[in-house]
Amino acid sequence: MKRAIIESRPYLLLSLVFAISYFFVMDGNVPGTFLILWKGAGVGFLAVYALRRVRGFDGKLIAGVMGFGSLGDMLIELDLILGAAAFIGGHILAIILYARHRRAETAFSQKLLAILLIPITVFIAWSLPFDRAEAPGIAAYTLILAAMAAMAWTSSFSRYRVGIGAILFVISDLFIFSRMGFLQNSTIPDWTVWPLYYVGQFMIVTGVVRNLRERAHIPNP
Incomplete structure (x- = not known):
């Protein structure tokens, strides 16, 4: 497994190295600009991994999802709104990807979970801030986030x-x-x-890439 990652998935390995190490240095004395780039590299290398492992429009979509995620990781350290805007871009690309790969049949319980996920998540997010002036913006962002998760849950991935x-x-x-x-x-x-x-992003990109390669009859060494 380790050999496979090193030899055929070097960008996945780089992503893990940057993401894990960032967790231990994020509150340290690393210079601000360097730390921001360090943070962005974790998901940034997931974008490169996706682009290298999957060809075609779907490969560009999932790479774009990770690319916007990496941009959001960095921008959020500078400005919360700019960071949220970048993440929204990634969520929209993810929704497009999942809409292109709908599950042929979805059990009622799974559909119900996806439907309930959106209002419940939005309500929780809206209720969290003490400053109620922040609640509408948070709810609006969370609506797109929850829609992305619901689409992922009911996709064929x-x-x-x-x-x-x-x-x-x-x-x-x-x-x-x-x-x-x-x-x-x-x-x-x-x-x-x-x-x-990070674990969520890692699971998303590796799951999508693996499924797309299987559908294209490309081995997953």
């Missing part, structure tokens, strides 16, 4: 990778919003936001 990965992304963002409310003085978001987010 693996629910155990892509679907769960998208839900981890949602949970990570809810922890970010909790910093504006009841967890504003807690270290819980510090320990959970980045791992949940």
